[in-house]
Amino acid sequence: MLRLSKKTDYGLLALGYLAAEAPSGVASARAIAERYDIPVELLAKVLQHLARRGFIAAQKGAYGGYHLTRPASAISLAEIVQAIDGPLAITACGREDEQCDQFGRCTVRDPLARVKERILSVLRDVTLAEMAPSDGVMPMVWKDAAR
Numbered sequence: 001m002l003r004l005s006k007k008t009d010y011g012l013l014a015l016g017y018l019a020a021e022a023p024s025g026v027a028s029a030r031a032i033a034e035r036y037d038i039p040v041e042l043l044a045k046v047l048q049h050l051a052r053r054g055f056i057a058a059q060k061g062a063y064g065g066y067h068l069t070r071p072a073s074a075i076s077l078a079e080i081v082q083a084i085d086g087p088l089a090i091t092a093c094g095r096e097d098e099q100c101d102q103f104g105r106c107t108v109r110d111p112l113a114r115v116k117e118r119i120l121s122v123l124r125d126v127t128l129a130e131m132a133p134s135d136g137v138m139p140m141v142w143k144d145a146a147r
Contacts, residue, residue, distance in 0.1 A: 002119070008084045010038055011046045012131065015055065015080060019072035020132035028065040046084070053083045072132055078123035088123075090116050 004012075014032045018025060021035070029047050033040035047066055050056050055075065056066045068075070082088065091112050093100040100106070 002090060004081060005085050007042070007046050007049075008081055010036075010043050011050055011080060011084050012077075013038070014043060014047060014066075015050070015068070015072075015075070015128055016132045018056065018066060018068050019128050022065075022067070024063070026059055026063060026065045026067045031065065049084065050080075055080070055083065068128075072129035073127050075128040076124045077126045077128070077131065078120055080128070081123060088116055088120055090119070 013036050014029075017032050017035060018027060021027075022031075029044040030040050032038075032047075033043045047056065051058060051066065054069055057069050059065055059067055078088075091109065093103070093106075093109060103109075
């Protein structure tokens, strides 16, 4: 089963919050963690990772926190998922992994590589802006991800 990691779930929640709910587009790790009832320590690590990857930047001061470095409409889900979880993989081997014992006889590697590309295509086509709530209420799928 394809499944995003909990770190990616938290990253998506945090970026969605910054895109749609954060006052002035800035929020602290604690404020985001409290909003979704998730561990602040883990969220802080995810936010630091996203900052190193250039999705967000820290803002110091009394009203400090994190803010998006690009418009939410310019950030694809594929970028976020791969920044946190690494390259998408649905099989243990890749198209050019000749170390697999079944490489010469495998009949599923190429079709599954096409499936992976379709999944990536969908993730590239969906932006953070499309995932962020327009009414200030996170979609149920995001709320469930925080638990």
